[in-house]
Amino acid sequence: MAKDVIVALDFSGKEEAYEFLDKFDQAIYTKVGMELFYKEGPDIVREIKKRGHKVFLDLKFHDIPNTVWGAVRSVLDLDVDMVNLHIPAGKKAIQGAREILDQAKSSTILLGVTVLTSMEEEDLRDLSIQGSLKDVVKSYGKLGLDAGLHGLVCSAQEVEDLKKDLGNFIAVTPGIRPGGQAGQDDQKRTMTPAQAAKAGSDYIVVGRPIRNAQDPLEAYRAIKAEFLKEEV
Ligand SMILES: O=c1ccn([C@@H]2O[C@H](COP(=O)(O)O)[C@@H](O)[C@H]2O)c(=O)[nH]1
Numbered sequence: 170m171a172k173d174v175i176v177a178l179d180f181s182g183k184e185e186a187y188e189f190l191d192k193f194d195q196a197i198y199t200k201v202g203m204e205l206f207y208k209e210g211p212d213i214v215r216e217i218k219k220r221g222h223k224v225f226l227d228l229k230f231h232d233i234p235n236t237v238w239g240a241v242r243s244v245l246d247l248d249v250d251m252v253n254l255h256i257p258a259g260k261k262a263i264q265g266a267r268e269i270l271d272q273a274k275s276s277t278i279l280l281g282v283t284v285l286t287s288m289e290e291e292d293l294r295d296l297s298i299q300g301s302l303k304d305v306v307k308s309y310g311k312l313g314l315d316a317g318l319h320g321l322v323c324s325a326q327e328v329e330d331l332k333k334d335l336g337n338f339i340a341v342t343p344g345i346r347p348g349g350q351a352g353q354d355d356q357k358r359t360m361t362p363a364q365a366a367k368a369g370s371d372y373i374v375v376g377r378p379i380r381n382a383q384d385p386l387e388a389y390r391a392i393k394a395e396f397l398k399e400e401v
Pocket residue numbers: 177179202282284285286287322323343344345354356374375376377378
């Protein structure tokens with residue numbers, strides 16, 4: 170499977186997003202999340218794809234099954250490379266989402282978010298969720314994969330154990346912080362690109378370490394080289 174760096178386009182509008190993309194001399198794997206999508210709507214995805222870039226549409230659907238299915242149907246025509254939902258939306262929501270993609274013969278990868286990488290164990294306690302964070306990620310991951318997900322969004326810290334316990338899946342890991350940047354921002358379960366590669370991540374998601382770098386293109390190249398160097 171091709172491994173890649175997915176660049177999070179967490180911008181407040183299309184002008185900023187296009188200005189950023191213009192810095193790249195090649196097609197890249199992008200992630201369009203709630204901030205940009207809710208501001209610009211589906212046309213932002215169409216335009217980024219028209220420019221040759223891949224798109225992970227990171228809207229994290231989390232609702233009753235019928236509403237999740239409607240959301241999946243609504244984004245089908247965008248033909249994105251990845252789309253996702255929150256696994257606590259439940260088995261029925263996930264099974265139906267996968268069926269909709271399969272029936273449409275879509276090649277979109279369906280991912281489920283386990284536990285956000287900004288969370289640690291005490292955040293689970295605040296939500297009255299018992300058990301260790303690793304166990305919660307594993308049980309959500311198992312439920313999601315059994316229900317038909319192609320892959321999981323989790324921390325790179327969990328990938329090795331998850332693949333050992335649940336078998337192979339597409340592991341997409343945000344919370345990536347290059348050496349020296351751990352503990353920055355709101356991310357709690359972080360790893361460097363090299364650690365993520367060694368742990369078995371298939372795709373790393375990187376936002377601020379690239380976006381806020383003095384030279385985003387250089388930062389992207391360095392992160393990609395570090396991630397792919399570890400490939401076996
Ligand atoms: O568990 C999750 C799920 C999604 N994300 C998203 O990834 C990027 C990370 O951005 P950074 O600036 O590199 O922290 C962001 O768009 C999140 O919405 C995540 O971080 N964790």
